[in-house]
Amino acid sequence: MTVRIFASALLGDTHLVYDPATELTHVPGRRLSSGRLLLDDMEVAAWPTVAQRQVRTHLPFxxxxxxxxxxxxxxxxxxxxxxxxxVDAAARRRIAGLLAGCGTLGNDISGGEPLLLRDxxxxxxxxxxxxxxxxxxTNGWHLERRAAELAQVLDAVRVSFDGPDAVSHDRWRGAGSFDRAVAGVRAAVAKDLPVQVHAVLMQSTVQRAQSVVDLAAELGAVxxxxLQMLPIGDGANLASAEMVSDTDAQRYVTAVQAPDRVRVRLRTRELADGFTVVRxxxxxxxxxxxxxxxxxxxxxxxxxxLHLPLPQEVRA
Structure with a gap:
């Protein structure tokens, strides 16, 4: 049993539980109080998931x-x-305070590379x-040196990998990136900070899906x-050569054999549609x-x- 932090709240007329590692939102199988709760991750994983469009709420999950x-x-x-x-540091603090009080289930800091921020x-x-x-x-480069301080203020960290070894990963992210990311994951796990591995599915990487999962298990990730590749930002230049169809992505991920206690999910482009980002x-x-x-x-x-339009039709 692994007990870690989840967020619980009533959004619209539906009580929900959010997993900060997987980014999945669940409908709990028992009555829970609201707020940040310590829960057994195996119990939460057994609860059904729900998509944003299925809940009648203005608030993003x-x-x-x-x-x-x-x-x-x-x-x-x-x-x-x-x-x-x-924006400047004062404006960042204002945004952080606003997000803290807005009523969503989860807030994730990304980048750029967020571990470059001194504040x-x-x-x-x-x-x-x-x-x-x-x-x-994070890309994991600075995670090893910052793991101790981050473990005091984070409920989960997600580390990006583009392959299960230095040759495949560093092709995309540069020399030394794999070793630094691995060291970062190990340091986070040693501080009891839950780690979720993120991997973008591309034509050049999808064949190594099983090996990425095996690596995650070896490193102690939960x-x-x-992630389905999105043709946004620099990724637009790769789209024609590297995008994987929804059907193929589902096929590859379904074929993965997940070791015990390693939860594997696919975030499709459909699920990413409408997602809220503060840049x-x-x-x-x-x-x-x-x-x-x-x-x-x-x-x-x-x-x-931050409010979303209410879904026209809430599907069960």
């Missing part, structure tokens, strides 16, 4: 906040818009003052999320057109700026 454009790597499949001008622990402390679960997505410029963005594009909606000034 979870939000990705990318407060920094800078990155120490130059991955060709990166989704970020490197032309944006980031990252402070931002995570502010996010953690609310009821939402708090996570961070699970693997395979470094302080504006709210949403994935549109089947998550093949991302568009700004409005500057983030209040919690209502």
């Amino acid at each position: 979870n939000i990705c906040w990318s407060p920094v454009v800078r990155c120490n790597l130059a991955c060709p499949q990166c989704l970020d818009d490197k032309t944006l001008t980031g 990252l622990p402070q931002l995570l402390q502010i996010l953690g003052s609310g009821a939402a679960a708090v996570s961070c997505t 699970g693997v999320t395979f 470094a410029d302080g504006q709210v963005y949403r994935n549109v057109h089947g998550a093949t594009d991302i568009q700004p909606t409005r500057p983030l000034r209040s919690a209502t700026d």
